[in-house]
Amino acid sequence: MIEFSTWDILRNLLLATRWTILLSLVSFVGGGAVGLLLLFLRISKRKAARAFAKYYIELFQGTPLLMQLFLAFFGLGLFGVDVPAWLAAGMALVLWTASFLAEIWRGCVESIARGQWEASASLGMGRLQQMRYVILPQALKIAVPPTVGFSVQVVKGTALTSIIGFVELSKAGTVVTNATFQPFTVYGLVALIYFALCWPLSKSSQILERKLNVAHRNH
Amino acid sequence: MSLIEITEIRKSYGTNEVLKGINLDVEPGEVIAIIGKSGSGKSTLLRCINGLETITQGSISVAGAQLIDDELHLKALRLKVGMIFQQFNLFPHLTAGGNVMLSQTVVKKTAKAEAEAVARKMLDRVGLGHKFDAYPDELSGGQQQRVAIARALAMQPIALLCDEITSALDPELVAEVLAVVRELAAEGMTLLMVTHEMRFARDVCSRVVFMHQGRVHEIGPPEEVFANPKTPELQQFLGVH
Numbered sequence: 001m002i003e004f005s006t007w008d009i010l011r012n013l014l015l016a017t018r019w020t021i022l023l024s025l026v027s028f029v030g031g032g033a034v035g036l037l038l039l040f041l042r043i044s045k046r047k048a049a050r051a052f053a054k055y056y057i058e059l060f061q062g063t064p065l066l067m068q069l070f071l072a073f074f075g076l077g078l079f080g081v082d083v084p085a086w087l088a089a090g091m092a093l094v095l096w097t098a099s100f101l102a103e104i105w106r107g108c109v110e111s112i113a114r115g116q117w118e119a120s121a122s123l124g125m126g127r128l129q130q131m132r133y134v135i136l137p138q139a140l141k142i143a144v145p146p147t148v149g150f151s152v153q154v155v156k157g158t159a160l161t162s163i164i165g166f167v168e169l170s171k172a173g174t175v176v177t178n179a180t181f182q183p184f185t186v187y188g189l190v191a192l193i194y195f196a197l198c199w200p201l202s203k204s205s206q207i208l209e210r211k212l213n214v215a216h217r218n219h
Numbered sequence: 220m221s222l223i224e225i226t227e228i229r230k231s232y233g234t235n236e237v238l239k240g241i242n243l244d245v246e247p248g249e250v251i252a253i254i255g256k257s258g259s260g261k262s263t264l265l266r267c268i269n270g271l272e273t274i275t276q277g278s279i280s281v282a283g284a285q286l287i288d289d290e291l292h293l294k295a296l297r298l299k300v301g302m303i304f305q306q307f308n309l310f311p312h313l314t315a316g317g318n319v320m321l322s323q324t325v326v327k328k329t330a331k332a333e334a335e336a337v338a339r340k341m342l343d344r345v346g347l348g349h350k351f352d353a354y355p356d357e358l359s360g361g362q363q364q365r366v367a368i369a370r371a372l373a374m375q376p377i378a379l380l381c382d383e384i385t386s387a388l389d390p391e392l393v394a395e396v397l398a399v400v401r402e403l404a405a406e407g408m409t410l411l412m413v414t415h416e417m418r419f420a421r422d423v424c425s426r427v428v429f430m431h432q433g434r435v436h437e438i439g440p441p442e443e444v445f446a447n448p449k450t451p452e453l454q455q456f457l458g459v460h
Contacts, residue, residue, distance in 0.1 A: 118271055119308035119367075123322035123374060124297040126290050133325055137312045 004180045010189055016172030017193055023158045023168055024197075026090050028151055031097025038102035043109060045127070053102065060099035066160050068092045073164040089161035097154050104150060108143040109135055145209035152198045152205075159194075169193060222247045222409055223268065223300075223378060228277030230263055237263050239433040240277070245378070250410045252420035252441070255430035256456060261413045264430070265380050268411070269300045282377055294326070301371030305383040307363040309355040315342060315366045316351040319373045327374070334373075341369035345399050361392030365399055372403075379403070381412035417457075421445050429453045 041053035060068065073088035083091075112135050120130040162171035173190040177183045221244035230238040237260045245251055253261045266272040268279055270286055270293045279286040284296045309318050319338035323329040329337070342348045345365035355363055364384055371379060381400065385393045397419050404410055404423050414420055420427055420441060427444040429437040431452045437444060448454045 113306075113308075115304060115306050115308035116310065119302075119304060119310070120322075121271065121293075122269055122297055122302040123370070124294045124326040125322060126294065129325050133321055134310055138310075141312075 004176075004182070006185065006189075009176055009180060009182070009186055012176050013169060013172055013186070013189055013193060016167055017169050017197075019167060020155070020158050020169040021197070023086075023089060023093065023161065023166070024151075024155045027093035027097045027154050027158065030090070030094035031101055031154070034094060034098035035101030035105065038098055039105045039109065040131075042102055042106050057099045057103055060096050061103070065092070065096050065157055066163060068096055069160055069164050085161070085164050085166040088164055089158075089166040093154070093157060093161070096157065097150075100150055100153070101147065104146050105139065105143055108139040108146075111142060112138050141212055144212065145205050148201060148205040148208060152201045155197050155201070156194065221245055222249075222282055223411070224278075224280045225264075225268070226278045228264075228267060228274045228279060230260075230267060230272060231275050237433050238267070238274075241433075241435055243428065243435065243438075245409060245411065247377070247409055248407045249426060250404045250424045251412070251426050251428060252424040253411065253413045253428045253430060254415070254417070254420065254456070255436075259430040260433040261428075261430045262382055265302075265382050265411060265413050268380055269297050269302055271302075298326070298374060299376055300378045300380055301374055301376035302380040303364070303367050303371055303382065303384045305386050307355070307360070307367045307387070309363055309366055309370070311355050314352050314354055315347060315358065315369075318355070318366055319370045322370070323373055337373050338369070341373045342366070344372065345369045346395075359392060360388045361395045364388065364396045368396075368399055368403075378409035378411065381410060381414070383413050383415065385414070385416060417445070429456065431456075 038053045038056060041049040042057070044050055044053075069088065069092045072092040073083060073085065076083045076088070109131075116134055116138070117130060120134040125133070158168055159170040161168060162174065165171070167175070169190055173186050177186045180186060223243075223245040225241055225243040225245075228238055228241050229236065241260075241264060243251075253264065255261045263272055267274050268281070268286075270288065273288050274286070281296055281299045284299055285292065286296055287293075309315075310321065313321060316335065316338050319341055320331070320334040323334040323337060324331060339348060339351060342351055345368050347362060347365055347369065350358060350362060350366070355366070358366065367384075368379075384400075385396050388396065393416070397416065400410065400412070401419075401423055412424075422441075424441050426438060427441045428435055429444065429448075429450075429452075431450075437448065437450055437453050444453070445457065448457055448459060
């Protein structure tokens, strides 16, 4: 039997960590873009747009991410569409992330005083201009801590994609365990790596929160 | 033709009718004070004029711009009437100068240098030229309200709506804001103001509108309205018996 040093194990896990990071980034950036679109729909003046965004958000928040991954991977396969694991994983995570970010941001936008909308409307601004120049700059500051905080969930959420065969950190952990028969060492390291990714995010969220709250200034 | 024509407007929230058929024509340069108890519909009336509230019936036009509830018509209307609020509603993330410049650059597409020149001029006009770079939370209430006035003026409106603009101010700060309004009136600006400053209304306004239960209950020049209130409601409101 081949002996594996701890370094061998760690090296392989770190290589797979690249995919976890990449998938997290894609989910977060893609989810942010889709989430912004959903946000605009969610607070639109059109009833149909609002309803669409509302049901979308309810659907994706109300079902387990795991089911969404299964449906993206196997479901589309039923229609003869061959979806590679990385695509299904990326897609499901983007859509899932978007539903949460849209709702987080909606809360931030709605926390801006009504007078800000009224004042900017009275000056002749259209809805998009109000959002772009008055509401979002203020909402953004409120949104930073919860958004960064949610990014931790995204990183951990990528672990689920191992189920559909995408080789990221968790999947690599399973593979390496099967080869080395050292589950405690391997999963211990896997957990440590996740922690190393998530802890700075949580911490920065806390720091940002404190910074933005204590100052309590809007500029 | 009057500058502002308000014809038979009605406004309901559900089954609660807050404006019950209001008619009011305002001539250019007139200063109108709208007085009345809270809940009499005076703020609602003001907010209907620039479309912040949608009217259920009737029509409003300002210098030929009809109040129609779509973005294009509302914008045209709102370029003609500015509004100043009780709570100032300055944009807290922008400096005083930035507040006055924003709508010029965004709505009118004025070049930045020109917008800045206008902003400095308008801030000077309300006595705050030196506060160009101050953020709203560094200003007193009275100063914030004067910045709000400068912000509205920068759009060169032909009329201004003032919604209880001194009600959120400490008594000592009221005078500085009213002084600015008085000056605007003297320069011929058309003003519609909901106010509790009776003395100011008496001194500056050309007509006083007393609203009661969603209707214009009494209207006339201030000497008449204040000295000879005809209806018992106005007598009670003014505290004369």
